[in-house]
Amino acid sequence: MTIRGEIGSYSLSSPQDAQQVADYLWNTYLGGQSSTRPLGDAVLDGIDFDIEQGTDQFWSDLAKALAAHNSQKKVYLSAAPQCPFPGNGVANQLLPAVREGLFDYVWVQFYNNPQCQYGSGNADALLARWNEWTQLNTNQLFLGVPAAPGAAGSGYIPPDALISQVLPTIKSSPKYGGVMLWDRFFDQQNGYSNAIKGSIN
Template identity: 55%
Template sequence: MSLVFSPLIPCRGVAEYLWNNFLGGQSYSRPLGDAVLDGIDFDIEGGTTLYWDVLAKALKGTGLFDYVWIQFYNDPPCQYSGNVANLFSFWNAWTWIHADKIFLGLPASPEAAGSGYIPPDVLISQVLPIIKHYSPNYGGVMLWSKYYDNGYSSSIKPHVIALNQALTASQ
């Protein structure tokens, strides 16, 4: 007889623990007392990519995903590196979440992150138009960080707003 490891069982347990101890559930051992957090940040940089999707699906079972901000920088498989193909491949892979809105997380300047910076003209001309056609749950762009934003947000803002308006009008 052989035992088969199923990541689903421990991930459900972790999801229930997070829900009951930090989010909207109930537990006698809530580390923050009555405080209820409004989200969880999976900052997976440099760690294993195993089972995070399973944990996310288990958390989705508690109805957690209104908004999801996905970091498309400092993560070589899915970030922009002169070609948008990898970025779109991984963007599409995240659409299984079925969150109300998914945000494209980007560095606000080349200095803001180790990698993954998308020049504003590339974002406006190559990335946003494709997202418009394939992502009805696109919510906007999240930038890291305000400290490094020396005009990036103001240069993309009209295009992000126009895309959001176009998607809202088509729904």
């Protein structure tokens, strides 16, 4: 089982700062050693980058520094960038690092951005951006969608529309990894994963 920790909004000031953060994460949560490990003997398998604020600088440095520990223990790296392509401002802080192919999994958030999400029964904008994301140097690419109308500000796709309008196209990509739902609470309330699980592979 893979268990990852998540980095939220944060700004890195330099490559040296990125290295210090990587060392802290390795020693405190991953395979390193520290006297202040908050999870005790538990060891996380990786780190998820969910950066929506701050600058877009030095995330590649952080990912490279974390991946440098792979010779000791595999560190899985995942990213949850927003769907605008190319990103601008805080809309997509991770695009430069994603372009470098540093992540094992990329869960693109196809919601809360009208220019690249499902809307008014139409999936054209979403599919156009998906095709652009597949051109990047990524490994497995996941379609991130809200699990219920209340899970995000916009971009909810009814399960039947996902199955009929979106999945047939995106599953043709060799980079397709599956569907990411935000979030588990809303999924349990709405039954979204149960409705689509027979169609995602």
